[in-house]
Amino acid sequence: MSSHKSTNIDDLVEFEENIELPITNKTHKIKKSSSAKLSLQKKQKLTAIKSRIKRATAKKRISKFMKSTKPQRQSAFLNAICSDSGICIGFGKENKKIKEFFDGFSFTYANPEVIRIGSTSVNGFVNEISFERLGYKSHGILKSAKQRYSDNLFYEYIVGTYFINEQKKYFPCFVETYGCYKYKDTNAYNEFEYNNSDSITKKYKYKTITDMQNKLIPIKGFSDGLKESCIQPTNIAILIEHVKDARSLEHMLFYTSEFHTDDLVTTLFQIYAPLSHLKDNFTHYDLHTNNVMIFKPFQNGYIRMHYHFNDSDIISFDTRYIAKIIDYGSSFFMDPKNPEQNSKSFYDLLCRKKECNPKNKAPCGVNDGYSLFNPKNVHNYILTSQRNMSHDLRLFRLCNKNTPIIDKIIENIVYNGDYGTPEITENAFNPKNGINSSINNVTDAYDILKSIIRDELKYTNYDFASKNKQYYSKNSKLKKMGDLHVYFDGREMKYESI
Numbered sequence: 151m152s153s154h155k156s157t158n159i160d161d162l163v164e165f166e167e168n169i170e171l172p173i174t175n176k177t178h179k180i181k182k183s184s185s186a187k188l189s190l191q192k193k194q195k196l197t198a199i200k201s202r203i204k205r206a207t208a209k210k211r212i213s214k215f216m217k218s219t220k221p222q223r224q225s226a227f228l229n230a231i232c233s234d235s236g237i238c239i240g241f242g243k244e245n246k247k248i249k250e251f252f253d254g255f256s257f258t259y260a261n262p263e264v265i266r267i268g269s270t271s272v273n274g275f276v277n278e279i280s281f282e283r284l285g286y287k288s289h290g291i292l293k294s295a296k297q298r299y300s301d302n303l304f305y306e307y308i309v310g311t312y313f314i315n316e317q318k319k320y321f322p323c324f325v326e327t328y329g330c331y332k333y334k335d336t337n338a339y340n341e342f343e344y345n346n347s348d349s350i351t352k353k354y355k356y357k358t359i360t361d362m363q364n365k366l367i368p369i370k371g372f373s374d375g376l377k378e379s380c381i382q383p384t385n386i387a388i389l390i391e392h393v394k395d396a397r398s399l400e401h402m403l404f405y406t407s408e409f410h411t412d413d414l415v416t417t418l419f420q421i422y423a424p425l426s427h428l429k430d431n432f433t434h435y436d437l438h439t440n441n442v443m444i445f446k447p448f449q450n451g452y453i454r455m456h457y458h459f460n461d462s463d464i465i466s467f468d469t470r471y472i473a474k475i476i477d478y479g480s481s482f483f484m485d486p487k488n489p490e491q492n493s494k495s496f497y498d499l500l501c502r503k504k505e506c507n508p509k510n511k512a513p514c515g516v517n518d519g520y521s522l523f524n525p526k527n528v529h530n531y532i533l534t535s536q537r538n539m540s541h542d543l544r545l546f547r548l549c550n551k552n553t554p555i556i557d558k559i560i561e562n563i564v565y566n567g568d569y570g571t572p573e574i575t576e577n578a579f580n581p582k583n584g585i586n587s588s589i590n591n592v593t594d595a596y597d598i599l600k601s602i603i604r605d606e607l608k609y610t611n612y613d614f615a616s617k618n619k620q621y622y623s624k625n626s627k628l629k630k631m632g633d634l635h636v637y638f639d640g641r642e643m644k645y646e647s648i
């Protein structure tokens with residue numbers, strides 16, 4: 151053992167034989183008898199190795215500890231930063247962490263109970279599912295279909311996961327899609343549908359989460375989902391973000407006196423600013439007052455919203471309401487970062503799937519809730535596989551609530567029927583014409599709302615800024631809770647609470 155190499159090995163062997171690994175907090179001893187025999191050089195090497203191993207072992211212990219306590223730490227963090235998960239999810243704050251904490255909202259952390267929201271409609275029914283882990287809670291909405299011809303929920307899931315979930319990082323007006331499932335069998339479907347059909351809100355409890363999980367099978371992958379969606383469209387259910395204490399815009403307009411003219415202006419602005427930005431990439435095609443939910447994050451508080459068009463062009467206003475668009479089952483989409491991912495390519499794949507097109511001829515999927523993709527049979531100008539930047543003005547037209555400024559704009563919206571209109575790509579809003587401008591498409595809608603908020607709209611003496619200030623920042627009963635920044639240059643939205 152005379153070579154330099156073997157001396158090192160000697161050192162190590164001796165070291166391992168004589169050092170206690172730092173399993174506990176005890177100090178680590180080297181046997182005096184053997185250390186005395188070591189040369190000075192050996193001693194130095196030993197000390198170096200000892201401290202290296204000590205560091206490595208400590209690192210391993212810390213990492214083991216961190217791993218085993220990760221859920222607790224995550225829970226403590228979320229409770230401190232996002233005590234109300236509904237608010238954080240609604241503002242896109244710590245969204246990723248919350249989702250990860252609940253294992254992607256798989257049913258692992260679901261409570262085994264199903265709570266019905268509303269009653270079964272012509273198209274389907276909606277249940278609320280609650281999630282809980284280490285005392286931290288969140289909610290989801292499980293949406294199911296009733297009719298074979300209702301918009302296919304698998305497509306709604308695709309719009310969500312391929313388009314909306316990304317846009318939701320930037321714009322607060324969208325809701326996230328979490329998952330897609332199929333009911334195990336008719337019994338499972340019936341349990342979720344009938345559990346409380348005779349009352350407004352009632353719970354149905356399963357004995358264990360496994361009992362509930364057994365009823366819903368996760369869809370694995372695109373191809374499997376597409377196939378299942380055509381075999382039995384009503385068997386599909388999707389899990390989406392729950393809009394906390396949601397009221398529809400319809401309800402707010404006609405039954406809530408506190409929802410005043412300014413709130414309607416800013417609600418429409420929250421919708422049409424993103425829709426204008428995405429006019430080539432997204433058309434909702436079913437945008438009406440029951441497909442916009444109004445989220446009121448704070449009982450007695452408001453938020454200051456800032457829309458940053460670029461660094462010098464910012465629109466700010468106060469509001470207690472965040473508008474959320476739901477129900478993407480008829481929507482056209484084209485992913486801006488990946489344009490070949492779009493509704494048309496979805497339709498092409500659908501037509502190649504034998505379960506969706508058994509006779510291998512168009513119209514494919516027509517009896518499976520995919521009829522709005524068929525270019526040969528278009529009703530109300532809805533063609534899911536194609537953009538229409540005028541169609542979503544339908545919502546604006548339905549906001550007729552005897553608020554003179556909005557009603558005046560509605561008079562000038564160019565719209566062909568009650569449920570749809572052909573696309574007009576030319577913009578008509580002209581600041582010179584002010585309130586008398588024609589409104590041809592979502593960009594015109596956004597432009598006119600922007601000029602109201604900036605108090606620049608001609609031929610009207612409506613003073614938005616002072617009214618907004620009067621109602622919110624000068625109202626002693628309402629407290630400012632935070633600032634929400636929305637950007638149009640690719641930066642994700644940011645919520646800063648006070």
Ligand SMILES: Nc1ncnc2c1ncn2[C@@H]1O[C@H](COP(=O)(O)OP(=O)(O)OP(=O)(O)O)[C@@H](O)[C@H]1O
Binds near residue numbers: 274325396398443476
């Ligand atoms: N994410 C959500 N958060 C809270 N409530 C929701 C959510 N999604 C849906 N709802 C409630 O369920 C209802 C029906 O949902 P949705 O509009 O998506 O389905 P639909 O297919 O249009 O059914 P319907 O024919 O009843 O409108 C909504 O009007 C709303 O009351």
Ligand SMILES: [Mg+2]
Binds near residue numbers: 440
């Ligand atoms: Mg709806």
